[in-house]
Amino acid sequence: MGEKSESLSTLWLKLKQLAQLKYDYARLTFAEKLTMILAMLALGLVCLFGVMIMLFFLSVALAELIASSIGMAWACTIIAGIYLIALVVVVCLRKPLFIDPISRFITKLLL
Numbered sequence: 566m567g568e569k570s571e572s573l574s575t576l577w578l579k580l581k582q583l584a585q586l587k588y589d590y591a592r593l594t595f596a597e598k599l600t601m602i603l604a605m606l607a608l609g610l611v612c613l614f615g616v617m618i619m620l621f622f623l624s625v626a627l628a629e630l631i632a633s634s635i636g637m638a639w640a641c642t643i644i645a646g647i648y649l650i651a652l653v654v655v656v657c658l659r660k661p662l663f664i665d666p667i668s669r670f671i672t673k674l675l676l
Contacts, residue, residue: 598674605670624648 624644631640655662 601674602671 628637628640628644631643
């Protein structure tokens with residue numbers, strides 16, 4: 566009977582160690598995946614900020630170029646129209662441009 570209880574206590578100890586290792590692995594895996602998601606989010610925000618600055622300066626330059634021939638008010642209206650068309654295109658194509666790639670990235674990362 567003593568041998569059986571030692572065997573059961575050893576088995577119980579091994580199961581507790583296994584559960585602790587699985588828990589530690591899950592925590593580390595979660596931390597790694599959360600780090601990847603946050604890093605991609607930060608990179609996306611930095612790129613978005615850079616693109617916004619670039620578009621601002623390109624818009625001003627294009628407005629100045631157009632203004633030399635038709636006037637500043639019309640030039641700014643044309644630039645606003647270009648942005649409106651771009652916004653409509655982005656909204657219409659939001660699924661293939663944004664939703665699908667993000668869902669593929671998250672799915673690949675988590676599964």
